[in-house]
Amino acid sequence: MGYYCQDDKLVNTICDLYEKISKLESLKPCEDVDTLFKQLVSTCIPPNANIDVTKMCESIQEMRSNLIKLCGHAEGHLEHHFSSILTSFEDNPLHHLNVFPYYNNYLKLSKLEFDLLEQNLNGSVPKTVAFIGSGPLPLTSIVLASFHLKDSIFHNFDVDPSANSVAARLVSSDPDLSQRMFFHTVDVMDVTESLKDFDVVFLAALVGMDKQEKIKVIEHLEKHMSPGALLMLRSAHGPRAFLYPIVEPCDLQGFQVLSVYHPTDEVINSVVISRKLVGDVGNHDHMDQASELACNCSQIHAIMNKKKSIVEEFTGSIEEQLS
Numbered sequence: 368m369g370y371y372c373q374d375d376k377l378v379n380t381i382c383d384l385y386e387k388i389s390k391l392e393s394l395k396p397c398e399d400v401d402t403l404f405k406q407l408v409s410t411c412i413p414p415n416a417n418i419d420v421t422k423m424c425e426s427i428q429e430m431r432s433n434l435i436k437l438c439g440h441a442e443g444h445l446e447h448h449f450s451s452i453l454t455s456f457e458d459n460p461l462h463h464l465n466v467f468p469y470y471n472n473y474l475k476l477s478k479l480e481f482d483l484l485e486q487n488l489n490g491s492v493p494k495t496v497a498f499i500g501s502g503p504l505p506l507t508s509i510v511l512a513s514f515h516l517k518d519s520i521f522h523n524f525d526v527d528p529s530a531n532s533v534a535a536r537l538v539s540s541d542p543d544l545s546q547r548m549f550f551h552t553v554d555v556m557d558v559t560e561s562l563k564d565f566d567v568v569f570l571a572a573l574v575g576m577d578k579q580e581k582i583k584v585i586e587h588l589e590k591h592m593s594p595g596a597l598l599m600l601r602s603a604h605g606p607r608a609f610l611y612p613i614v615e616p617c618d619l620q621g622f623q624v625l626s627v628y629h630p631t632d633e634v635i636n637s638v639v640i641s642r643k644l645v646g647d648v649g650n651h652d653h654m655d656q657a658s659e660l661a662c663n664c665s666q667i668h669a670i671m672n673k674k675k676s677i678v679e680e681f682t683g684s685i686e687e688q689l690s
């Protein structure tokens with residue numbers, strides 16, 4: 368088919384799985400759907416330095432973009448399914464979250480995000496947190512509110528009214544979270560002034576499923592978030608980018624990228640934490656230099672190798688990073 372691929376075997380396996388997944392009549396949880404997505408995830412999880420999806424030919428790019436959408440729909444169905452099961456428990460549904468097969472991943476991802484937040488909050492605790500794209504099973508907000516940010520108020524935003532109604536029902540019988548967790552049915556692109564109220568904004572991986580949409584959402588957040596507020600977003604690295612969109616530091620114009628973390632375990636998403644710049648960012652010279660640096664893979668690898676870690680830090684000056 369004339370694919371240009373760095374690792375043909377892996378990409379062929381993903382293409383085969385894509386063909387099978389795209390032929391499914393429904394993406395609602397059932398044996399066939401679960402088996403195919405499990406195979407897809409286990410194919411994409413092992414770190415593979417030879418895989419850079421952005422360098423692959425157009426037909427692979429197109430397949431990847433469709434696959435991300437299929438994964439998004441399947442994830443939505445899976446969350447709906449488990450959220451409905453959870454709300455059918457007679458006692459507090461939040462005491463049964465471990466029935467969700469990926470609950471452990473959310474515990475790990477939320478802990479990772481909390482640690483990155485703490486490192487960059489300089490001792491302060493966020494009063495108000497926004498989660499955009501919270502879905503029917505808003506596990507990140509629930510885990511953060513229950514275990515890490517026990518006094519913060521959480522505002523969850525989702526464009527899908529059925530996602531919000533099942534999510535709100537999930538927390539309604541919890542005496543603590545029902546007082547600290549709010550749900551808003553709206554497209555993030557229509558949320559403007561109220562974005563100023565948040566100390567931290569989380570953006571779900573699947574809000575903005577392709578590069579263009581993701582950049583539009585980031586630009587919108589940059590326009591309306593409070594200067595100095597933190598933005599926590601999710602990206603993907605290596606073969607995991609067949610499952611989720613990639614956000615690169617250069618996509619974050621108007622933000623100072625603080626850290627990029629690429630997990631190598633079963634937590635699939637990479638995490639990017641940045642701070643909305645304070646003051647006039649009309650002069651983009653500084654950011655442009657930072658972006659050029661951040662988008663240049665060989666330089667990123669040089670930084671990573673120097674640090675012997677898979678965390679990319681962006682806290683030093685551009686000169687330091689280049690030296």
Ligand SMILES: C[S@+](CC[C@H](N)C(=O)[O-])C[C@H]1O[C@@H](n2cnc3c(N)ncnc32)[C@H](O)[C@@H]1O
Nearest residue numbers: 500501502504505506507525526527554555571
């Ligand atoms: C299925 S995921 C949920 C994430 C997950 N529950 C978590 O805790 O990380 C993505 C959600 O984003 C929502 N979404 C997508 N685009 C959106 C937009 N432009 N504005 C608000 N919500 C959006 C979808 O409706 C979907 O429910």
